[in-house]
Amino acid sequence: MRRWIVGAVAAALLLTGCGAPKSAAVLAEESASVSEPAEVSTVEETSMVTFSDEQIHKGNLILVNSEYAYDFDANGDADLVRIVDAQKYPYKVSKEEFRLCSEIMPALDNMIRDCDEAMGTQYTSVSSAWRSKEYQENVWDEYAELYGESYSQKYVAVPGHSEHHTGLAADLGIIYGDGSEGTFSESENAKWMAANSYRYGFVRRYAEDKIDITGISNEAWHFRYVGQPHAAYMHEHNLCLEEYLEMLKADTSPSNPLRVEYGGKEYSVYYTADKEIPEPSGDYTVSGDNMGGYIITEG
Numbered sequence: 001m002r003r004w005i006v007g008a009v010a011a012a013l014l015l016t017g018c019g020a021p022k023s024a025a026v027l028a029e030e031s032a033s034v035s036e037p038a039e040v041s042t043v044e045e046t047s048m049v050t051f052s053d054e055q056i057h058k059g060n061l062i063l064v065n066s067e068y069a070y071d072f073d074a075n076g077d078a079d080l081v082r083i084v085d086a087q088k089y090p091y092k093v094s095k096e097e098f099r100l101c102s103e104i105m106p107a108l109d110n111m112i113r114d115c116d117e118a119m120g121t122q123y124t125s126v127s128s129a130w131r132s133k134e135y136q137e138n139v140w141d142e143y144a145e146l147y148g149e150s151y152s153q154k155y156v157a158v159p160g161h162s163e164h165h166t167g168l169a170a171d172l173g174i175i176y177g178d179g180s181e182g183t184f185s186e187s188e189n190a191k192w193m194a195a196n197s198y199r200y201g202f203v204r205r206y207a208e209d210k211i212d213i214t215g216i217s218n219e220a221w222h223f224r225y226v227g228q229p230h231a232a233y234m235h236e237h238n239l240c241l242e243e244y245l246e247m248l249k250a251d252t253s254p255s256n257p258l259r260v261e262y263g264g265k266e267y268s269v270y271y272t273a274d275k276e277i278p279e280p281s282g283d284y285t286v287s288g289d290n291m292g293g294y295i296i297t298e299g
């Protein structure tokens, strides 16, 4: 059915030329007047874009949780940089070797700078970032030994299942004006971040009211980059990543996208499990969901 629709639209475009875009209603009307649509080859006339199996496991929207492990092989070329080498704003980073995906560094810099400027003398720091599988194994072993496995599972992800493997997540800390370190979750910075991180493409990933879904306890310090317009939509509708991806899968398709307006731009977001779809006409990005599908963001 979908192929026929694509063919019909291609036929309409062929007959009317490729000038100004026409509305769906006009296209439908014109395609209805095509007398011999069978002569138009769907594949030949419509420019298609294909996705690889690996792409399912890559991108800003991949879900990594207790059920879905991070795919280290697919992400072998993840573009990690040391935060201290890339940061444009001098917030404290607990360890020099901490790394994140280079793509998210400008957003992190701006978010921390704006928060600190709003707070005055309470400075945000980065207390954890990308973690290798080996690092997570050490964290896990330490916690499990100290607190037992069942308690640890609430706070520490099993190796392979930590969002920190993605390089898209950072834990934040707090340093007060006198140089003393505090508990981030009790700081004003935490409130500011919870309310404003979406403006920078980050979401507060593990909230109290989503514990049943995420399986992780309330973590005021853990922020995950998902980019726009996803962060804005998730914030406005109070959706955690699991819920957002489930909604996209259930309710959207290339012909029925989610329309999101943010920052004066209009986006179309949709899910597909197809490895080949008609190429979007404008700018677009593709992210896997790490579960079996792709999220396409046009705009």
Ligand SMILES: [Zn+2]
Binding pocket: 128, 164, 169, 170, 171, 221, 222, 223
């Ligand atoms: Zn974390």
